Amino acid sequence: MLRFRPMTASLLALILTACGDPTGLDRLTINVALSRNKMMSGDTTTVVVRFTNTGSDSMSLPLFCQNLFEVANADGEIVAGREPLSCIAIAVGPDRLGPLESIERRFLWAAQFRKQIGDTLMTGPLPPGTYQVYGKVEERRSAPIMLDLEPRVPPQ
Numbered sequence: 001m002l003r004f005r006p007m008t009a010s011l012l013a014l015i016l017t018a019c020g021d022p023t024g025l026d027r028l029t030i031n032v033a034l035s036r037n038k039m040m041s042g043d044t045t046t047v048v049v050r051f052t053n054t055g056s057d058s059m060s061l062p063l064f065c066q067n068l069f070e071v072a073n074a075d076g077e078i079v080a081g082r083e084p085l086s087c088i089a090i091a092v093g094p095d096r097l098g099p100l101e102s103i104e105r106r107f108l109w110a111a112q113f114r115k116q117i118g119d120t121l122m123t124g125p126l127p128p129g130t131y132q133v134y135g136k137v138e139e140r141r142s143a144p145i146m147l148d149l150e151p152r153v154p155p156q
Helices: 006-018
Strands: 028-034 038-040 045-053 059-061 069-072 078-080 095-097 102-109 112-117 120-125 129-137 145-150
Touching (some): 028 145, 045 059, 045 095, 045 129, 078 112, 095 102
Antiparallel strands (some): 028 045, 059 095, 069 078, 069 129, 129 145
16 A cells, blocks of 8 residues: 655645646736847847736746747747756746736847757757747737847958
8 A cells, every 4th residue: 555644745736736727827917028129140138028917816827847938930930939948857836926916037038049850959040030029828928029130240
């Protein structure tokens, strides 16, 4: 007969709760901002994603181990933000947001694409052009913010 110790049972319950489906995402507002909206290809910007609970009840928000922003090119194709993440298997529960509370996450991003092809991870700078950056959690996205990448001019 398999017996769980109280600590093991508590840890298992925490893991199962963290992996459960989020509820109440319809009460969630997502906003995204960039430290620089216009830059040269290969430069970096800070992507700031803010999540706000607009409801009157607390909510759980699963922000651990997922891409919280994605980037689309002019054709609407997602070129960054869907690549697989390497996560450490630790018991981290969802963030809790009380009524009208917000939480913010910041990411330094070098305007690069990452694409997994078989066992190979391809990376490189995005080509010059106009892109849309979205904040996201699960399948819910923010309104986009525009990013203009200009060509890098070689030194004369």
